[in-house]
Amino acid sequence: xxxxxxxxxxxxxxxxxxxxxxxxxxxxxxxxxxxxxxxxxxxxxxxxxxxxxxxxxxxxxxxxxxxxxxxxxxxxxxxxxxxxxxxxxxxxxxxxxxxxxxxxxxxxxxxxxxxxxxxxxxxxxxxxxxxxxxxxxxxxxxxxxxxxxxxxxxxxxxxxxxxxxxxxxxxxxxxxxxxxxxxxxxxxxxxxxxxxxxxxxxxxxxxxxxxxxxxxxxxxxxxxxxxxxxxxxxxxxxxxxxxxxxxxxxxxxxxxxxxxxxxxxxxxxxxxxxxxxxxxxxxxxxxxxxxxxxxxxxxxxxxxxxxxxxxxxxxxxxx
Amino acid sequence: xxxxxxxxxxxxxxxxxxxxxxxxxxxxxxxxxxxxxxxxxxxxxxxxxxxxxxxxxxxxxxxxxxxxxxxxxxxxxxxxxxxxxxxxxxxxxxxxxxxxxxxxxxxxxxxxxxxxxxxxxxxxxxxxxxxxxxxxxxxxxxxxxxxxxxxxxxxxxxxxxxxxxxxxxxxxxxxxxxxxxxxxxxxxxxxxxxxxxxxxxxxxxxxxxxxxxxxxxxxxxxxxxxxxxxxxxxxxxxxxxxxxxxxxxxxxxxxxxxxxxxxxxxxxxxxxxxxxxxxxxxxxxxxxxxxxxxxxxxxxxxxxxxxxxxxxxxxxxxxxxxxxxxxxxxxxxxxxxxxxxxxxxxxxxxxxxxxxxxxxxxxxxxxxxxxxxxxxxxxxxxxxxxxxxxxxxxxxxxxxxxxxxxxxxxxxxxxxxxxxxxxxxxxxxxxxxxxxxxxxxxxxxxxxxxxxxxxxxxxxxxxxxxxxxxxxxxxxxxxxxxxxxxxxxxxxxxxxxxxxxxxxxxxxxxxxxxxxxxxxxxxxxxxxxxxxxxxxxxxxxxxxxxxxxxxxxxxxxxxxxxxxxxxxxxxxxxxxxxxxxxxxxxxxxxxxxxxxx
Numbered sequence: 001x002x003x004x005x006x007x008x009x010x011x012x013x014x015x016x017x018x019x020x021x022x023x024x025x026x027x028x029x030x031x032x033x034x035x036x037x038x039x040x041x042x043x044x045x046x047x048x049x050x051x052x053x054x055x056x057x058x059x060x061x062x063x064x065x066x067x068x069x070x071x072x073x074x075x076x077x078x079x080x081x082x083x084x085x086x087x088x089x090x091x092x093x094x095x096x097x098x099x100x101x102x103x104x105x106x107x108x109x110x111x112x113x114x115x116x117x118x119x120x121x122x123x124x125x126x127x128x129x130x131x132x133x134x135x136x137x138x139x140x141x142x143x144x145x146x147x148x149x150x151x152x153x154x155x156x157x158x159x160x161x162x163x164x165x166x167x168x169x170x171x172x173x174x175x176x177x178x179x180x181x182x183x184x185x186x187x188x189x190x191x192x193x194x195x196x197x198x199x200x201x202x203x204x205x206x207x208x209x210x211x212x213x214x215x216x217x218x219x220x221x222x223x224x225x226x227x228x229x230x231x232x233x234x235x236x237x238x239x240x241x242x243x244x245x246x247x248x249x250x251x252x253x254x255x256x257x258x259x260x261x262x263x264x265x266x267x268x269x270x271x272x273x274x275x276x277x278x279x280x281x282x283x284x285x286x287x288x289x290x291x292x293x294x295x296x297x298x299x300x301x302x303x304x305x306x307x308x309x310x311x312x313x314x315x316x317x318x319x
Numbered sequence: 320x321x322x323x324x325x326x327x328x329x330x331x332x333x334x335x336x337x338x339x340x341x342x343x344x345x346x347x348x349x350x351x352x353x354x355x356x357x358x359x360x361x362x363x364x365x366x367x368x369x370x371x372x373x374x375x376x377x378x379x380x381x382x383x384x385x386x387x388x389x390x391x392x393x394x395x396x397x398x399x400x401x402x403x404x405x406x407x408x409x410x411x412x413x414x415x416x417x418x419x420x421x422x423x424x425x426x427x428x429x430x431x432x433x434x435x436x437x438x439x440x441x442x443x444x445x446x447x448x449x450x451x452x453x454x455x456x457x458x459x460x461x462x463x464x465x466x467x468x469x470x471x472x473x474x475x476x477x478x479x480x481x482x483x484x485x486x487x488x489x490x491x492x493x494x495x496x497x498x499x500x501x502x503x504x505x506x507x508x509x510x511x512x513x514x515x516x517x518x519x520x521x522x523x524x525x526x527x528x529x530x531x532x533x534x535x536x537x538x539x540x541x542x543x544x545x546x547x548x549x550x551x552x553x554x555x556x557x558x559x560x561x562x563x564x565x566x567x568x569x570x571x572x573x574x575x576x577x578x579x580x581x582x583x584x585x586x587x588x589x590x591x592x593x594x595x596x597x598x599x600x601x602x603x604x605x606x607x608x609x610x611x612x613x614x615x616x617x618x619x620x621x622x623x624x625x626x627x628x629x630x631x632x633x634x635x636x637x638x639x640x641x642x643x644x645x646x647x648x649x650x651x652x653x654x655x656x657x658x659x660x661x662x663x664x665x666x667x668x669x670x671x672x673x674x675x676x677x678x679x680x681x682x683x684x685x686x687x688x689x690x691x692x693x694x695x696x697x698x699x700x701x702x703x704x705x706x707x708x709x710x711x712x713x714x715x716x717x718x719x720x721x722x723x724x725x726x727x728x729x730x731x732x733x734x735x736x737x738x739x740x741x742x743x744x745x746x747x748x749x750x751x752x753x754x755x756x757x758x759x760x761x762x763x764x765x766x767x768x769x770x771x772x773x774x775x776x777x778x779x780x781x782x783x784x785x786x787x788x789x790x791x792x793x794x795x796x797x798x799x800x801x802x803x804x805x806x807x808x809x810x811x812x813x814x815x816x817x818x819x820x821x822x823x824x825x826x827x828x829x830x831x832x833x834x835x836x837x838x839x840x841x842x843x844x845x846x847x848x849x850x851x852x853x854x855x856x857x858x859x860x861x862x863x864x865x866x867x868x869x870x871x872x873x874x875x876x877x878x879x880x881x882x883x884x885x886x887x888x889x890x891x892x893x894x895x896x897x898x899x900x901x902x903x904x905x906x907x908x909x910x911x912x913x914x915x916x
Binding site for chain 1: 388391394395397483541559565588591592603605782786
């Protein structure tokens with residue numbers, strides 16, 4: 001088993017290196033440069049623009065820039081943002097709490113809805129409940145979050161005036177009121193994102209349950225006279241949850257990566273909005289860092305999933 | 320012409336026969352009312368007055384919180400690194416210049432105690448130096464006194480190429496010396512009619528504290544802790560900064576202006592988009608002020624119905640224009656398209672350029688897109704008023720354009736597209752991706768079609784279009800198209816920098832890596848002469864006439880087809896009294912903002 005984990009870890013290193021090369025080259029070849037706004041600024045003479053580019057190493061050949069980046073990264077230096085002239089790691093750490101809070105809550109909401117609804121629908125396939133759940137799920141994942149987001153804003157902020165639609169990290173309250181305000185301002189983004197993910201997850205849970213529920217050992221369990229609830233929870237759900245757990249594990253990086261569209265709509269200062277604004281301003285060090293962290297998380301959670309499989313089915317680790 | 324009239328009026332003001340206000344009114348009557356009216360007077364020998372303030376509160380503080388919404392949040396707080404106005408806006412909350420511009424373009428004193436003029440002896444008659452008197456008793460937020468040393472230091476800091484300041488162009492060629500603790504003298508290398516550039520306004524004028532930045536000059540500039548936590552002299556003290564997201568400030572109890580500021584705390588939130596910013600201010604009232612609301616007027620009118628806020632406008636000199644390419648974008652010479660060795664095959668016929676100008680329906684563009692935020696215009700230079708030509712007028716007339724082309728020998732071919740000598744009137748018209756711009760393109764394309772001109776529309780992502788990326792063919796300085804539309808902001812109430820861009824020595828070519836500012840690649844000896852003369856002209860009346868001449872030369876040659884004189888649009892809560900100037904940043908006059916109870 002430990003050999004298996006070691007093997008997987010060793011494979012992860014070259015894949016991360018490969019990913020970083022691809023990301024770096026793509027970013028270097030992408031059009032636009034971080035000093036584009038200077039082009040229309042009459043106060044900046046062309047030679048100053050050139051000096052700035054040289055200072056930030058933008059004119060070096062790609063391979064030199066990559067080696068420089070890799071070396072700095074290995075020493076824990078994430079580089080600094082051209083736009084903020086601030087260290088990238090500080091910038092990311094500043095954005096992380098909002099992302100974890102909102103996207104994490106949305107993920108939990110999605111699970112709380114998807115698992116009971118999916119399980120219940122699978123036990124009564126084609127019943128009225130199943131059909132309603134199915135229809136809602138279809139509607140749910142057909143509607144993009146930018147549409148539902150604006151719809152929610154129009155209903156709950158503009159018409160009813162119940163909820164704020166600008167997320168702020170600066171709530172002027174303490175204690176219980178602070179907690180309540182934090183919850184209040186997160187309701188809409190969490191609902192928009194959570195419902196969207198719940199919709200697709202419900203479908204997944206339902207089909208995973210249906211796959212198992214028809215198996216012979218379930219019929220045997222029923223024939224032994226076990227109650228319906230016991231059969232579903234102890235025999236069906238435990239087995240049906242294995243692919244669901246995999247799906248959730250692989251979605252974990254998204255919790256850290258933020259939700260670009262939702263963060264933009266509700267002005268949540270998260271990683272997603274950092275990524276989009278950095279892309280728009282051609283702030284390559286930030287884009288590089290955020291996408292690379294994201295890649296690391298994907299690789300890490302894949303690794304965890306692999307290890308979990310090995311634990312669930314030892315045959316896998318010997319292959 | 321107006322020259323004589325103006326001169327006699329300046330004489331009257333000097334003799335006390337006419338008061339300043341009457342002078343400005345008269346200037347308005349003859350179409351010369353000027354954000355720079357006072358500067359005219361100063362140079363004509365009459366002191367520039369400080370503009371009257373509309374500020375009403377009678378005590379400092381007590382105004383509660385001021386919540387500002389910038390849909391592009393500031394990303395850094397050192398004004399000399401500020402790549403965009405959003406960053407200048409953010410740092411201007413804390414740092415201050417010697418003076419700034421009010422809504423009429425008059426100078427407003429901030430850290431200076433007197434406006435330089437020839438009368439008070441602070442302005443040299445030859446235009447080669449200006450002396451500034453500083454306000455006594457001003458303190459930095461950390462309690463240290465503000466003095467001439469800080470002003471001189473800011474110059475040293477910004478002019479050092481290793482500092483990599485964005486404002487280096489303003490400070491590089493001047494010399495700043497300390498006369499005493501409260502006096503500094505700026506010496507210019509040549510007569511400088513517009514002397515209020517260094518240390519004035521939010522763009523380059525903000526002054527840094529020497530005691531906190533002295534160790535971080537030159538190549539160490541990025542390491543200064545104060546880059547992210549400013550210590551200024553402004554009305555609000557710095558509390559917290561999260562790049563792109565949030566800036567917080569609290570009232571400065573020792574602020575140097577009486578009864579100011581009004582608000583106790585300040586919050587600037589960033590992110591999102593212009594429409595939802597307008598909604599948060601105008602419709603739901605979650606915020607007090609929304610910056611730069613570039614939204615179609617229909618949407619704003621709808622939001623304003625029964626809302627908690629309104630739109631606020633400021634007149635500046637921004638012009639949305641279509642530039643014509645004077646070189647051939649489709650032929651490559653020595654690896655360069657739009658090379659100076661070529662002539663545009665269609666536009667070398669002035670009839671085609673003139674006809675195109677007749678096909679731009681500015682009135683429809685205004686009605687359908689800009690609404691209250693635009694004014695139709697025939698001029699490239701639309702402000703300050705005294706520099707605006709009255710000799711031009713625009714017309715939208717498809718029949719006239721068609722007749723002109725007919726007479727010029729451009730006859731419709733079998734496909735309905737006009738041609739002459741085997742050259743078809745087919746044009747590529749590019750602009751950046753931006754709702755109003757694409758709509759304007761569509762309106763113009765339609766009119767061109769009716770006149771037998773085929774226009775292919777092209778839109779380029781703004782981050783590429785406005786970049787100086789040498790490798791990309793779609794940037795505006797490369798201009799690999801026949802027509803291109805955008806605007807170049809007129810960032811100060813003086814046109815010298817703005818108009819100097821189009822002299823023939825500034826043509827953008829492969830040789831200068833397309834860093835030249837003359838992107839239409841228009842060469843006109845008369846224009847060069849006029850601009851060079853204006854640069855040295857100390858007589859404000861003659862100087863204004865020169866810039867009007869420059870604008871008219873552009874109009875005669877149809878270098879630009881001006882589409883719209885654009886105003887600044889902001890959103891404000893109904894009870895907020897913001898002071899917004901078309902010649903300044905939104906936060907420049909923040910010390911004068913208050914709320915009507």
